[in-house]
Amino acid sequence: xxxxxxxxxxxxxxxxxxxxxxxxxxxxxxxxxxxxxxxxxxxxxxxxxxxxxxxxxxxxxxxxxxxxxxxxxxxxxxxxxxxxxxxxxxxxxxxxxxxxxxxxxxxxxxxxxxxxxxxxxxxxxxxxxxxxxxxxxxxxxxxxxxxxxxxxxxxxxxxxxxxxxxxxxxxxxxxxxxxxxxxxxxxxxxxxxxxxxxxxxxxxxxxxxxxxxxxxxxxxxxxxxxxxxxxxxxxxxxxxxxxxxxxxxxxxxxxxxxxxxxxxxxxxxxxxxxxxxxxxxxxxxxxxxxxxxxxxxxxxxxxxxxxxxxxxxxxxxxxxxxxxxxxxxxxxxxxxxxxxxxxxxxxxxxxxxxxxxxxxxxxxxxxxxxxxxxxxxx
Amino acid sequence: xxxxxxxxxxxxxxxxxxxxxxxxxxxxxxxxxxxxxxxxxxxxxxxxxxxxxxxxxxxxxxxxxxxxxxxxxxxxxxxxxxxxxxxxxxxxxxxxxxxxxxxxxxxxxxxxxxxxxxxxxxxxxxxxxxxxxxxxxxxxxxxxxxxxxxxxxxxxxxxxxxxxxxxxxxxxxxxxxxxxxxxxxxxxxxxxxxxxxxxxxxxxxxxxxxxxxxxxxxxxxxxxxxxxxxxxxxxxxxxxxxxxxxxxxxxxxxxxxxxxxxxxxxxxxxxxxxxxxxxxxxxxxxxxxxxxxxxxxxxxxxxxxxxxxxxxxxxxxxxxxxxxxxxxxxxxxxxxxxxxxxxxxxxxxxxxxxxxxxxxxxxxxxxxxxxxxxxxxxxxxxxxxxxxxxxxxxxxxxxxxxxxxxxxxxxxxxxxxxxxxxxxxxxxx
Numbered sequence: 001x002x003x004x005x006x007x008x009x010x011x012x013x014x015x016x017x018x019x020x021x022x023x024x025x026x027x028x029x030x031x032x033x034x035x036x037x038x039x040x041x042x043x044x045x046x047x048x049x050x051x052x053x054x055x056x057x058x059x060x061x062x063x064x065x066x067x068x069x070x071x072x073x074x075x076x077x078x079x080x081x082x083x084x085x086x087x088x089x090x091x092x093x094x095x096x097x098x099x100x101x102x103x104x105x106x107x108x109x110x111x112x113x114x115x116x117x118x119x120x121x122x123x124x125x126x127x128x129x130x131x132x133x134x135x136x137x138x139x140x141x142x143x144x145x146x147x148x149x150x151x152x153x154x155x156x157x158x159x160x161x162x163x164x165x166x167x168x169x170x171x172x173x174x175x176x177x178x179x180x181x182x183x184x185x186x187x188x189x190x191x192x193x194x195x196x197x198x199x200x201x202x203x204x205x206x207x208x209x210x211x212x213x214x215x216x217x218x219x220x221x222x223x224x225x226x227x228x229x230x231x232x233x234x235x236x237x238x239x240x241x242x243x244x245x246x247x248x249x250x251x252x253x254x255x256x257x258x259x260x261x262x263x264x265x266x267x268x269x270x271x272x273x274x275x276x277x278x279x280x281x282x283x284x285x286x287x288x289x290x291x292x293x294x295x296x297x298x299x300x301x302x303x304x305x306x307x308x309x310x311x312x313x314x315x316x317x318x319x320x321x322x323x324x325x326x327x328x329x330x331x332x333x334x335x336x337x338x339x340x341x342x343x344x345x346x347x348x349x350x351x352x353x354x355x356x357x358x359x360x361x362x363x364x365x366x367x368x369x370x371x372x373x374x375x376x377x378x
Numbered sequence: 379x380x381x382x383x384x385x386x387x388x389x390x391x392x393x394x395x396x397x398x399x400x401x402x403x404x405x406x407x408x409x410x411x412x413x414x415x416x417x418x419x420x421x422x423x424x425x426x427x428x429x430x431x432x433x434x435x436x437x438x439x440x441x442x443x444x445x446x447x448x449x450x451x452x453x454x455x456x457x458x459x460x461x462x463x464x465x466x467x468x469x470x471x472x473x474x475x476x477x478x479x480x481x482x483x484x485x486x487x488x489x490x491x492x493x494x495x496x497x498x499x500x501x502x503x504x505x506x507x508x509x510x511x512x513x514x515x516x517x518x519x520x521x522x523x524x525x526x527x528x529x530x531x532x533x534x535x536x537x538x539x540x541x542x543x544x545x546x547x548x549x550x551x552x553x554x555x556x557x558x559x560x561x562x563x564x565x566x567x568x569x570x571x572x573x574x575x576x577x578x579x580x581x582x583x584x585x586x587x588x589x590x591x592x593x594x595x596x597x598x599x600x601x602x603x604x605x606x607x608x609x610x611x612x613x614x615x616x617x618x619x620x621x622x623x624x625x626x627x628x629x630x631x632x633x634x635x636x637x638x639x640x641x642x643x644x645x646x647x648x649x650x651x652x653x654x655x656x657x658x659x660x661x662x663x664x665x666x667x668x669x670x671x672x673x674x675x676x677x678x679x680x681x682x683x684x685x686x687x688x689x690x691x692x693x694x695x696x697x698x699x700x701x702x703x704x705x706x707x708x709x710x711x712x713x714x715x716x717x718x719x720x721x722x723x724x725x726x727x728x729x730x731x732x733x734x735x736x737x738x739x740x741x742x743x744x745x746x747x748x749x750x751x752x753x754x755x756x757x758x759x760x761x762x763x764x765x766x767x768x769x770x771x772x773x774x775x776x777x778x779x780x781x782x783x784x785x786x787x788x789x790x791x792x793x794x795x796x797x798x799x800x801x802x803x804x805x806x807x
Contacts, residue, residue, distance in 0.1 A: 260505055325596055352565070356599075360468055364596030374506030 034058070035094065036121075038106060040087070041065040045108035045117040054101040054123035060094050063087045067110040073097060074105045074118075077137030078144055080254050085112060099123045136259045136376060139306040143262050144253065146302055147187045151249040154183030158245050165220060165230055165238040174224050178288035178341060181217060184245075185295035186302070188272060189265035190255045191248060200244045204282070215240055225285035263307055263373035266300035270366035273297070278359045280345050290342035290350075293358075294333055300369065301326055307376050315375040318368055325365035332361050439518030439578070444490045446793040447658050448646060451523030452730065452755050453635035455614045457576040460606030460734040461583040462664065462751065463591065464569025464786055465598040467532060472541045476806055478597040482526070482573075482590055483800035492519030495589050511592070514585035522577040524586055526801040527662050527788030531570040546805060548656050550647070550758040551789045554663070557771035559781065566666055566784030569601045574662075574753065576732075580607065602784070604666060606734025606751045613730065619693060619701065623669055623735045623748050624779070626686050627693035630701055631720075633730045644728040644762070645755050647792075655804035658792035660755045663729075663763040666736075666784030669749040674779045685775040687714030713775040719766055729754040729762045749780065759787060 035058035037048035042065035063069050066089050073081040073095075081104065082097035101123050107116030161180035164173035184191050184202065192198045199207075201216040208214055215237050223234045276282040277293040304311075304322060312319040336343045336350065343349045350358075442450045469475055485495045496509025532540070533547035573590055577583040584605070591600050610622045611629025615636070619627040633640045642648070647656045674682070683689050687696050687710035695705030695716065710717040721728045732755065737748035756762025771777070791802060 263505075321596065360466075360599035363599065364468065367592065367595040370507045374503040377503060377505040 035060040036106075038062070038071055038108065039064060040069045040071065040108040040110065042067050042110045043117070045106065045119055047106055047119045047121060050119065050121045051124055052121070053125050054099055056096065057099045057123070058094055058096045059106070060092065061087060062092045063089055065089060065110055068112055070109045070112045070116075071095065072105075072107045072109070072116065073099070074107060076103060076132070076134070077140040079137075079140060079257065083254060085250075101125055132259075133310055135310050136307070139310070140257050140259060140262065142306050143303060144255075144257055146306075147190050147255065147257070148249075148253050150183035150187045150299075151191075151245075151252045154180070154245060155249055157183070158242060162238040162242050165224075166235045168230050170224060170228065170230060173220075173230070174286070177217070177221060177224065177286060178283075178291040181292060182295045184248075185292045186299035187252075188296065188299065189261075189268045190252060190257065193255055194248060194251060197244055197248045197251075201241055201248070204284075216244070217241065221283065221285050259307060259310070259376045260373045262303045263369075263376055266303040266372060267366060267369045269296040269300040270362055270369055274359065274362050274366060277345075278355060278362060280347075280355075283345065287344040287346045288342070289345035290333070290336050293345075294342060297326075297329060297333065301330075304369070304372065307372060311372055311375040314378040315371070318371055318375050321368045322365070322372070325361075325368060329361045329365050332358060439520055441491050441519035442521050442523050444487045444524075444794065445796055445799075447795075448793045449523075449525045449659070449790060450490070450793070451525030451574055451576050452645065452660055452732070452790070453613060453641055454521075454523050454576070455617070455635055456609040456612050456732055457521050457523070457583075458578045458607070458609060459576065459580040459583050460609075460751065461575045461580070461587045461603065462606065462753070463573050463575075463587045463603040464529070464601045464664075465571040465573075465591075465594065466601045467540070467570040467597070468599050469597045470540060472806075474597050475541065476802075478594055479802045479806075480800045481593055483794055485589060485593055486524040486526075486586075486801075487794070487797075489514075489586050489589065490519065490522045490524055492517075492522075495593070511585065511589055513588075514582050517579055517582055520577040520579035520582040522575065522582050522586060524590075525574040525576075525662075525790060527572040527574070527790040528802065528805070529569045529571060529786060529788050531568065535570070541806075543805065546653060546655065548653050548661075548789055550651065550656075550661055550760060551787065552759055552764075554759070554785060554787055555764065555768075557767055557782065559771050559777055560785070561781050561783055562785050563783055566602045566604075568786050569788070571598060572662070572664070572786065572788050574732075580605070604736055604751050604784075605738075606736050608735040610733040610735055610750055611731040613732070622733075622750055623671065623737070624674055624682070624686075625690060626682075626688065627701065628733070628750075629731050630688075630693060633728065640728070641730070644757055645730045647757055651757065655807075656789060656791060660730075660757065660790045661759045661762070662788045662790050663752075663754045663756070663759060664784070664786045664788070665752040665782050667750040667752050668747070668781050668783045670779045670781075671746045671748055677779075684711050685715060685779075687711070687716035711775065713773050715770070715774050715776045718769050718774050724765045724769060727762055727765045729756045729766065755790070 034052075036052060037046075038059050038061045039046040039048075040061060040063045059071065059073070061071050061084065068089065069087045070083065070085040071087065072083040075081050081099060082095055084093055084095045087093055104121050104123060105118045106121055107118045109116035157176070158180040161173060161176035164176050192202075199212070202218070203212075203214065203216055204218045205214060205222070219237055220234055220241070223230055272282075273293050273296050277289045277296070280287070280289055282292055283289045304326070308319055308322075311322075333342075442454055444450065467475060469478075488495055494510035494512075494515065499508045499510045499512035499515050528551075530547065530551060530553055533543045533551075534540070573587060575583040575586040577586070587603065591598075608623075609620050611632045612618075612620060613632060613635035615634045619630050622628040633644060635641075645660050647659045647661075649657050651657070677685075679690060683696070687705070687707075688694060688701075689696070692699075693701035694703055695709070696714075697706055697709035698704075705716065705720065707717045707720055707722060717723060732753040734751045734753070735748070736751045737746055739747055741747040754763055771782075791805065794800060
């Protein structure tokens with residue numbers, strides 16, 4: 001997750017800076033300062049000024065409504081510049097951010113749901129931000145929605161799996177294991193970008209650091225398929241998995257997503273397949289690798305489809321090749337479908353020659369996919 | 379090599395070196411390269427003949443011309459290292475395959491001249507992976523040759539005429555018969571296409587195959603590949619004869635790369651041989667021959683020498699003093715390797731050998747996974763490898779210590795004539 005990781009590092013340090021700033025700011029007198037006053041209610045989001053100098057910007061938020069609210073500052077394409085959740089009725093908070101010159105939207109979300117009530121604002125002066133193709137902004141916004149939706153869909157699927165584990169229902173838990181992972185696998189580069197969640201939910205035994213307790217899906221996988229029994233500790237781990245996934249769902253919307261990270265994320269999903277799934281290492285006990293494989297490909301294709309209009313303008317030969325190779329890989333995967341899912345990825349059902357074919361098809365797609373970022377960045 | 383081709387290669391090099399950093403430009407490349415090119419193509423041989431034991435050191439980093447009547451890497455003075463790759467063609471699209479062969483040819487011309495592929499290691503967009511993987515950057519051309527071959531599967535596979543080429547398959551490109559004692563691994567055998575990369579620097583050879591494989595993804599996939607070291611035969615008569623992993627000199631009587639007459643008789647496809655697209659080409663047989671190193675090492679010197687029919691240190695045929703003394707076959711045991719392999723025992727069958735030793739570590743039982751990666755070029759497989767191997771597989775005393783575990787056969791088309799030509803052009807036209 002090289003590319004996303006680095007952007008996440010940037011995002012994390014930005015958050016750290018913001019925390020520090022807001023920590024100080026909360027003590028100061030916000031009334032009458034140059035802060036932008038945001039008055040939130042259950043059906044309005046009033047902003048004291050819609051134009052302000054770029055740079056260090058403060059938002060003084062007051063929730064006059066009856067519902068808990070949250071406030072976001074969005075850059076074009078619904079990229080989150082800063083946000084504050086859980087602003088209770090009657091409370092005041094201050095939010096600070098470094099905002100470059102350009103157009104933004106401030107959104108209040110009463111009840112912490114939906115797209116929110118939005119106000120267009122402009123940060124003036126300073127160096128104008130690099131103009132980006134509006135189509136790319138659209139792609140990023142759409143992809144952010146996709147990522148959020150995947151996380152949301154994962155929660156009930158994971159809950160069913162967790163419930164089966166807690167009911168000691170081995171067969172049911174086995175059946176629900178792979179489907180509970182699909183949303184995560186589709187958006188893995190973004191999901192993994194939260195460095196603290198990934199090692200808790202998706203680590204394999206050989207990925208543990210010394211002293212690290214093994215938690216998450218793969219520990220349960222080993223219990224279900226290898227030990228063939230569910231221990232009391234497993235039931236606690238199931239609850240822990242649920243809590244961690246909910247944490248992911250809550251935070252995933254804040255991931256720093258750019259057209260380049262989307263393109264590289266698509267390539268990385270194929271890399272995941274090439275290094276973990278094709279070798280059968282990912283799901284070594286359940287052999288449900290093909291379910292993950294398919295989800296990785298779907299996630300990569302989603303990024304690609306969203307970026308394609310721009311990529312096709314810059315490099316039509318590339319998108320033609322990508323269309324061809326996505327189709328070829330999906331067709332090959334279709335050969336392994338069984339019921340709602342996929343065949344077991346063990347050496348009896350998917351032999352050495354089959355794996356070579358799958359590996360070749362992954363390479364055939366991943367190689368041109370590695371050029372997608374350049375095609376959208378042109 | 380015709381004058382104008384050489385001139386064109388030089389012009390291309392000059393033009394290119396202005397556009398991209400060149401490994402060759404580090405060398406002060408000049409007349410020496412042209413002389414070597416002439417040697418490699420079988421013309422003026424002076425440069426090599428004046429050499430003592432081995433390739434003159436000053437030339438070992440130089441470039442071998444890519445364009446010519448014959449492909450380089452066959453009669454070319456044997457380099458130290460090998461990376462051989464066999465590919466399956468995974469596309470069914472004839473146009474896509476042709477586009478790939480053109481792209482491969484262009485990349486091969488660049489790499490053999492010591493240049494980077496495409497836009498190189500730098501100079502592309504920062505968001506994109508570099509065109510060239512970069513590990514040969516700063517290295518000399520190292521006499522890299524890339525030799526391209528076509529396997530039977532390109533003409534017909536599983537009963538299907540995949541690219542409309544079935545009728546163009548040369549009669550000399552046979553499916554090899556099964557020889558007694560073969561233990562062939564399908565995962566180390568066959569292939570629709572092959573590229574033999576030879577260089578004096580292993581990193582240069584590996585770089586070349588790696589970049590061609592990368593360019594080919596989606597159209598071709600590597601089926602198997604083999605690294606080789608320690609050339610096991612020489613095509614330069616004055617060079618010291620190299621030794622194989624059994625410790626014996628191998629290839630004392632190999633065809634010399636400068637012996638145009640012998641090459642024309644035994645290696646190059648002639649006009650009467652047909653098909654037309656193969657004239658000036660050759661046929662390649664590749665065999666991975668595993669050696670049972672540990673049991674061989676426990677064999678007495680006398681038995682080892684009897685098995686070969688030559689002495690171990692000097693390489694002299696049995697009953698003779700010097701390596702190059704004319705062998706008396708009858709002085710050897712009837713099942714001696716040299717006696718059975720000699721052209722006189724096989725109706726004159728002669729092949730040009732370009733094999734390399736290999737070792738792929740150990741085999742899990744602690745045995746060295748080592749042997750000979752045998753590469754032989756001939757005018758017709760039916761008159762070359764087949765009669766020799768038929769005899770050897772039945773009777774060779776060496777069979778107790780070796781086993782053939784991989785096998786492939788390829789038609790190696792003539793050389794790429796100029797910039798408008800590409801690997802396989804005559805076949806597809």
